[in-house]
Amino acid sequence: MGIMIDLGLTIITGLLTISNVRNGNKRNALLWGIATAFGILTLVWIITVAPLLH
Numbered sequence: 337m338g339i340m341i342d343l344g345l346t347i348i349t350g351l352l353t354i355s356n357v358r359n360g361n362k363r364n365a366l367l368w369g370i371a372t373a374f375g376i377l378t379l380v381w382i383i384t385v386a387p388l389l390h
Contacts, residue, residue, distance in 0.1 A: 339382050346375030 349371040356365035 339379065342375060342378050342382065346372060346379060349375055 349368050353365055353368040353372050356362075356368055
């Protein structure tokens with residue numbers, strides 16, 4: 337359940353990053369890019385590390 341929510345949010349933030357880059361809005365693109373990177377790191381954590389903790 338959590339992985340699906342995180343995947344959806346990561347895709348949304350990634351699309352917002354792309355649209356801000358295309359519009360030339362660098363500050364918003366940077367902020368959404370950081371959010372996307374954090375989402376990707378969370379996905380990697382859920383897939384690799386979390387199963388080892390159970």
